[in-house]
Amino acid sequence: MKTEVLERVPSKSSSTKGYKQTEVGWIPEDWELGELGNLFDFIGGSQPPRSTFISNEKVGYIRLLQIRDYKTENYLTYIPISLARRFCSSDDIMIGRYGPPIFQILRGLGGAYNVALIRAIPIGFLDNALAWHILKQESLFNFVEKLSQRSSGQTGVDLVQLKGYKIPLPKTKTEQTAIATALSDADALIRSLEQLIEKKKNIKQGAMQELLRPQEGWELKYLTDVVDYIHGKAHEKDIVEDGKFTVVNSKFVSTEGKIAKYSNSNYCPARKNDVLTVLSDLPNGKALAKCYIVQEDGRYAINQRICIWRTKGSDPTFLYYLLNRNKYFLDLDDGVSQTHILNHHIEKCQISIPLNFEVQKEIGLILFQMDAEINKLHLKLEKQRHIKQGMMQNLLTGKIRLI
Secondary structure, eight states, X not given: OOOOEEEEOOOTTSXXXXXXXXXXXXXXXXXXXXXHHHHEEEEEOOOOOOOSOOOSOEEEEEOHHHHHTTTOGGGOEEEEGGGOOOEEOTTSEEEEOEESSOOEEEOOOOEEEOTTEEEEEEOTTOOHHHHHHHHTXXXXXXXXXXXXXXXXXXXXXXXXXXXXOEEEEESSHHHHHHHHHHHHHHHHHHHHHHHHHHHHHHHHHHHHHHHTSOOTTEEEEEHHHHEEEEEOOOOGGGEESSXXXXXXXXXXXXXXXXXXXXXXXXXXXXXXXXXXXXXXXXXXXXXXXXXXXXXXXXXXXEOTTEEEEEESSSOHHHHHHHHTTOHHHHTTOOSSSOEXXXXXXXXXXXXXXXXXXXXXXXXXXXXXXXXXXXXXXXXXXXXXXXXXXXXXXXXXXXXXXXX
């Protein structure tokens, strides 16, 4: 559908013609202010009852655990259909009621669902496609976060207050459809980028398996023959809001530098081309043996439970890809207790590396370029998500109008 901007919400210094002031701010005069309770039916789930009659036919059973990670099919369980009481289809909008995280808004689930979930069904003149975007507004998430209540240690959504949340809405189906189409197009672009990133990651994974597979001209060596290892030191007592040094801990490494702490002290400085790795993690954790390569001198203070691999002559980028989440270290995780990579584990570790430095460098460069392409796509994805968020804020409040 072709759309065009009709008008923008007036500023305080301009005319308010065509707009009206409401408790949620300025909205177009021909829009109305509705409550979620008048726009949606909210139908809670049901626990499977105890029953003496068990049918052989099974149905997928959607739990809170799955709605937190709804793309992971491994969490889906099945129950006899005779025990199921509430059902949803893959087209239904589902709300995860308890958390953290709370107020998950998802589609694409189908089956029986339990009491931790709510099915939101648009009613009246509300466009079905627009209903999805209304519930995904950041302002609504912020509202739910403020009104969330504590119950038996869990954070939950107060359904009564949720129903009272006010939403500005166009009266005509034409404008509702135009808004929904524009936002759905933005979602489609985001999904296409997500799929492309996933494809590039799979290609890179295949390339790593091939490029890091020992071949003729490679030699098996002890890790300590290839690198010096240096354990980090505690910086917790020296953490400040905005210090000179970035403190490298497991959170920093696992988020690839996105979450950081700072200090004006540096008891274990890293050098450019050092490879840092996490030595301790919870059972089945995703941080154990994860690596980070240092790109500059004088910036990083290495915390305890982080180790520096400092090359003795091998290419550092190649070593980063070889050691990152290395199987030898991951096999130390028994899935039950916290894993600690100790000195004797490090000293027994063996790795295969090309004897030719240029081969190491070439492999490292190929994989680095693949990562650079993926990171570029991630930046583009984040930009599109911000654009979509801005579109929602403008279109769902009538600040920008479409036909």
